[in-house]
């Protein structure tokens with residue numbers, strides 16, 4: 001049996017957080033609470049700071065100001081390993097560090113749960129294989145990651161996060177490279193994880209994926225301004241047109257708004 005010790009549900013929150021984008025004014029400090037069961041979508045034009053925010057939340061980049069808490073504990077006071085058991089990140093780009101198979105890559109997700117030099121157990125392997133199966137890449141488990149297509153790599157990266165099994169999942173454009181079927185499959189998986197008690201916080205460029213799958217939205221503007229709240233309050237044409245500097249047409253599909261860019 002896999003023994004995955006996990007403290008009671010952890011809430012990741014920011015207090016007056018200002019991300020550090022060189023040369024940009026502080027803008028609007030973020031007071032976010034990312035809770036179990038929520039699916040957040042972070043929207044904004046290129047360069048608005050979405051990736052910087054995700055890296056800051058993941059503890060990979062220091063904020064310019066403010067703090068980051070897991071429940072009431074400043075994340076800086078936690079050991080990296082303890083933090084990685086609670087918060088995990090799928091990067092926007094996947095670099096090949098060293099040659100590794102798909103299964104070996106997914107197993108990296110178990111590292112925060114193992115002591116130094118401890119080998120992965122059969123249970124860890126089973127957990128990685130379940131994640132690869134959920135992302136429809138189990139059949140590729142013995143292939144070198146460097147030989148995979150963009151979409152296959154993306155699914156392996158998400159399977160690695162699933163194998164890590166943190167409470168809060170941070171994902172930088174998880175639908176990148178995915179065909180339509182796998183976009184929907186990944187969004188379904190993420191919402192299922194949220195229903196099971198995880199917190200999902202992802203950057204998206206596709207407004208319509210956000211409208212369909214996210215319950216909370218953070219809008220980030222290039223000048224550092226930001227606003228956030230329930231999806232139905234945030235995903236309104238005026239705010240989105242200003243966000244992207246793009247006129248939109250809105251239609252309703254299955255009770256959810258569907259946004260189409262206007263021509264010209």
Ligand SMILES: Nc1ncnc2c1ncn2[C@@H]1O[C@H](COP(=O)(O)OP(=O)(O)OP(=O)(O)O)[C@@H](O)[C@H]1O
Nearest residue numbers: 021022044045046047048049050051052053092203
């Ligand atoms: N080390 C750095 N030095 C200078 N500027 C930086 C540095 N890192 C990021 N930036 C700038 O910060 C801004 C925010 O970048 P970030 O990658 O967070 O944006 P983003 O919203 O994720 O964009 P995209 O939608 O294109 O992925 C960009 O203008 C980027 O050029």
